[in-house]
Amino acid sequence: MQVKRLYFIDAVRAFAILMMLQGHFIDTLLSPAFRDESNAIYYVWKYFRGITAPVFFTISGLVFTYLLLRAYAKGNDQSRIKKGIFRGLLLLGIGYSLRINILSWLTGYFSAYVLVIDVLQCIGLALILMVGLHLLFRKHTYIYSIVLFAIGCIIFVTEPLYRNLALDHVPAVFANYMTKSNGSVFTILPWFGYSAFGAFLSTVFFRHAHRNRFKVFSIVCFYIVGLMFMFWSTPLLFWLHEVTGVELFQRSGDFNYLFLRLGNVLILFALFYTFERFLKQSIIARIGEKTLSIYVIHFILLYGSYTGYGLKRFFNQALDPYEAAIGAILFMIVVCIISFHYAKTNHFVYSLFQRISGWFKK
Numbered sequence: 486m487q488v489k490r491l492y493f494i495d496a497v498r499a500f501a502i503l504m505m506l507q508g509h510f511i512d513t514l515l516s517p518a519f520r521d522e523s524n525a526i527y528y529v530w531k532y533f534r535g536i537t538a539p540v541f542f543t544i545s546g547l548v549f550t551y552l553l554l555r556a557y558a559k560g561n562d563q564s565r566i567k568k569g570i571f572r573g574l575l576l577l578g579i580g581y582s583l584r585i586n587i588l589s590w591l592t593g594y595f596s597a598y599v600l601v602i603d604v605l606q607c608i609g610l611a612l613i614l615m616v617g618l619h620l621l622f623r624k625h626t627y628i629y630s631i632v633l634f635a636i637g638c639i640i641f642v643t644e645p646l647y648r649n650l651a652l653d654h655v656p657a658v659f660a661n662y663m664t665k666s667n668g669s670v671f672t673i674l675p676w677f678g679y680s681a682f683g684a685f686l687s688t689v690f691f692r693h694a695h696r697n698r699f700k701v702f703s704i705v706c707f708y709i710v711g712l713m714f715m716f717w718s719t720p721l722l723f724w725l726h727e728v729t730g731v732e733l734f735q736r737s738g739d740f741n742y743l744f745l746r747l748g749n750v751l752i753l754f755a756l757f758y759t760f761e762r763f764l765k766q767s768i769i770a771r772i773g774e775k776t777l778s779i780y781v782i783h784f785i786l787l788y789g790s791y792t793g794y795g796l797k798r799f800f801n802q803a804l805d806p807y808e809a810a811i812g813a814i815l816f817m818i819v820v821c822i823i824s825f826h827y828a829k830t831n832h833f834v835y836s837l838f839q840r841i842s843g844w845f846k847k
Contacts, residue, residue, distance in 0.1 A: 493761040495773030501540040502776045506783055507813035508534040514800045515809045539746040542676050545608050546683025553619045554691040569616045576609030583790040602661045602669040611680040633685035640678035641743040645736040707755035714748030778824045
């Protein structure tokens with residue numbers, strides 16, 4: 486079976502990473518006096534900022550599972566499995582390391598902040614879970630698709646059950662993956678649901694991307710299904726409650742942000758897939774190849790990883806809207822320039838941590 490490279494994915498990743506850069510910058514440095522949701526500009530900015538994380542998790546599931554399926558089709562997915570496990574563990578390690586304040590440690594102060602879970606740890610754990618699912622279902626791709634779709638739906642629908650979960654008697658290093666009560670920004674649930682939906686999409690692409698008119702068909706489906714999730718998923722959940730009497734459907738429908746955001750992601754996929762031919766070999770696609778490097782660089786500059794000295798230390802919630810907007814643009818440019826000149830690809834970060842881990846083995 487001939488498989489195709491999904492060029493539009495790099496463009497989607499570039500959009501997401503740029504949205505993340507400006508989103509983190511503005512959210513961290515904008516003065517609370519200007520955070521007025523009745524202001525149309527701020528409301529639109531906040532809404533689109535909310536798309537970033539769902540895009541990242543969906544893309545991670547799509548790309549990783551697509552590569553696993555492609556390797557399996559060639560008769561050798563063992564190296565890809567090993568690489569996936571290594572990258573998952575590496576993302577866990579990088580995620581934790583970005584919370585380290587070396588200068589603080591040198592003074593003898595160790596904060597539980599280092600155990601807080603963010604997007605990298607969740608994506609790393611998601612990759613490892615994806616490897617497990619691949620090993621279980623790689624010989625049965627249609628069952629694989631059904632299982633992935635079911636996992637995504639179950640995680641999203643059951644979100645009210647773990648929304649305010651507290652695991653007070655579980656060690657923080659484990660509990661932080663499931664609860665935000667200790668300060669975690671992301672938890673594996675519900676975010677693994679997006680990775681599962683992304684993996685489901687990868688099975689569809691893998692089986693059918695080589696067919697004639699698949700691109701047109703998939704773009705139309707992205708638009709239609711995306712709009713359905715955005716406008717009809719909530720009424721559907723309420724209808725399921727009426728039919729079944731299961732209160733969980735109503736509770737899920739009352740705060741249905743997960744399916745709505747999935748609809749946003751699919752619409753975004755449709756837009757970038759529509760204009761894919763204009764994005765090949767473009768600067769946007771190149772940015773999409775450097776997401777990990779950009780993430781690490783922006784975290785160091787903005788939040789002061791390792792030293793405690795970042796932009797947040799000096800300008801935390803101190804900027805007006807004009808300063809924040811101009812600063813966000815400059816921040817995106819600077820981070821991308823550093824990434825292009827000092828971290829040519831994500832492989833730069835992977836190889837760097839490989840060398841570091843090698844030193845400890847000596």
